[in-house]
Amino acid sequence: MACPAIEELFVKSRFVSDPFTLFIFLVYLPFGVCLLLLRVFIGLHIFLVASALPEGTIRRIIVRVMCVVLGVILWQDDPRKRDSQTKVVVSNHVSHFDYNVLGLLSPFVTPLLEGPPSILAWARGFIDLGQQDRATLVATCRKFCSKQANPALLLFPEEACTSGKVGLLKFSSWAFAISLSVQPATLSVHRPVVAVNVLGSSWLYDLLWTFFVPCTVYQVRWLPVETKKENQTHEEFAKLVQELLGSALALVPTPYSSADKAELIKRLAHEEHPPSAGFWPEMNTPTIPQQVPLGDPGAVGGEMQLLNKARKVKEVLPHVPLGIISVDLAQTGCVDVTITNLLEGRVHYESDEMASPQVAPSGCLQGARASLVAPVFGSTSSQRHQSLQQRKSVLLNCALRKYQEKRGSETS
Incomplete structure (x- = not known):
């Protein structure tokens, strides 16, 4: 199968251009706004309950039931396929809340890869295991997995979200240097009317859209545990798991990385959709900067x-x-x-x-x-x-x- 262009891996528009779908969206709009406001209020209470309850099976079941009220529906094919002895689980990345959803099925820990450690990062479900460089992160993760009492690590080797419909980004090899055995998990996300994520959108906007739409369905399927061979490098092991996940999801493994996605966002922002772009053509024409008054030191x-x-x-x-x-x-x-x-x-x-x-x-x-x-x-x-x-x-x-x-x- 031919490798698609990197633009095909992402969705640029939140809405479908089909006239009938747009008509349905306009009819649903007032109900969606009311549902959004109600779910924001309920979501705050669910967060407080989840923070107060101790970690365990009871907490995950209660939060999972409460998430149905928020429109997040989770389904897995067979829970018995999840190998509790495997300390590293890898999955494809479709939305900003994949780690939260998978954490409702089994106790997982997801390391923070970018941004400073903060209360907001903790609230989103990340923990700081050392992100100064990948070597430090791998060493810390190995030490974390060596303790049997600690939960398993949930990693997303793509390191960036895709549409989940065309292909997979290149898997980072550091995720496969932590342990000799990993368990892949396929993740599919479905949502009516609007797209799950859009190129360049933030997690906050995606959260509001999750509250706005009637429901978002997450489907999880556990694949057999894969073990690294003796003569196999970390890069080869990562490519093998990428191909297995791509075959299970009917997606094309691509050589594009998360850095290529960041470059694509930057190129589109500066070339196709400049920040000063307006609805009228003359507003999109670049102008020479005007003379700055001498009295303004900052200017x-x-x-x-x-x-x-x-x-x-x-x-x-x-x-x-x-x-x-x-x-x-x-x-x-x-x-x-x-x-x-x-x-x-x-x-x-x-x-x-x-x-x-x-x-x-x-x-x-x-x-x-x-x-x-x-x-x-x-x-x-x-x-x-x-x-x-x-x-x-x-x-x-x-x-x-x-x-x-x-x-x-x-x-x-």
């Missing part, structure tokens, strides 16, 4: 910072007018993103003819231009980063050669 500092960034881009791309660089930097705020936009032709401009003869000798200028007409970046973030670094290296070498020639002519 002047921001203008100076923008100018410094523009000069850095100008050093790499001396043939690009400074005004064009400043316009794109005002939107992206990132030197690397602006350089990428200029190199890939996303920003249209006319070269500064007055500055072009001073960029470099003819041979170096031809080499630089040859590097700029490369087709596109690769399909992965590492390939795109390598291509960008190669182009930047060519242009920097040309600038250095021109500087050396200029110094030589001045000394002579």
Whole structure:
């Protein structure tokens, strides 16, 4: 089966474009708002009850029944397939609340991978096992699993949510370096009318939509325990489990990682849906930043910072007018993103003819231009980063050669 494009793994719109479905949503809208307000009030009480009750089977059963009131319905095929001796459970990632839902079936602990430890992270079900680097996290998780009294670890090797309908993100190998045996679990989430999660949405918005819709059904299926072979690396073991989960869910295992998803969100935010975009076309046209009053020290500092960034881009791309660089930097705020936009032709401009003869000798200028007409970046973030670094290296070498020639002519 062919590997899909990374955009196909995610949903960009919360609503379905089908007219009949939209009509049903509009009819349901007033009932959904009332249900949302009621469930927010009930959800606070459920959280207090869950925090007060001691950890155990009784607490999980009570909270699971109360979650039905919130519209969260949980189903598993056969509880006896869950191996209680296996200390590491891995699953695909579909929603921001997968760990909370699976925690209602069996006692699990999910490590915090990003963000500082806080009361909010604890309330969402995360614990801090050391996230400074992956080596520290693996060592802490191994020590945690070595104690029989501790619950099992619930890990999501994709490290990012997908739509759960097309493919799986690449599994991180660190999750398979903790224990020799892991138990995979498949997770499917279904919801009427609206999508379960949207590309770039936060957990808070997804929680409100969970309260808004009539119900969200989670289906869990436990797969047999997989054990790592002696001559098998962690990466090979992770790929094997990814293929097993993909086969069980009828999804395509892809080479895209969570970093590729973050890059996709950033690219869409800066290129397809800029923050200043409006409903009218003229509102989407970038404008040159206006002059800042001298009496505003903060604004002047921001203008100076923008100018410094523009000069850095100008050093790499001396043939690009400074005004064009400043316009794109005002939107992206990132030197690397602006350089990428200029190199890939996303920003249209006319070269500064007055500055072009001073960029470099003819041979170096031809080499630089040859590097700029490369087709596109690769399909992965590492390939795109390598291509960008190669182009930047060519242009920097040309600038250095021109500087050396200029110094030589001045000394002579």
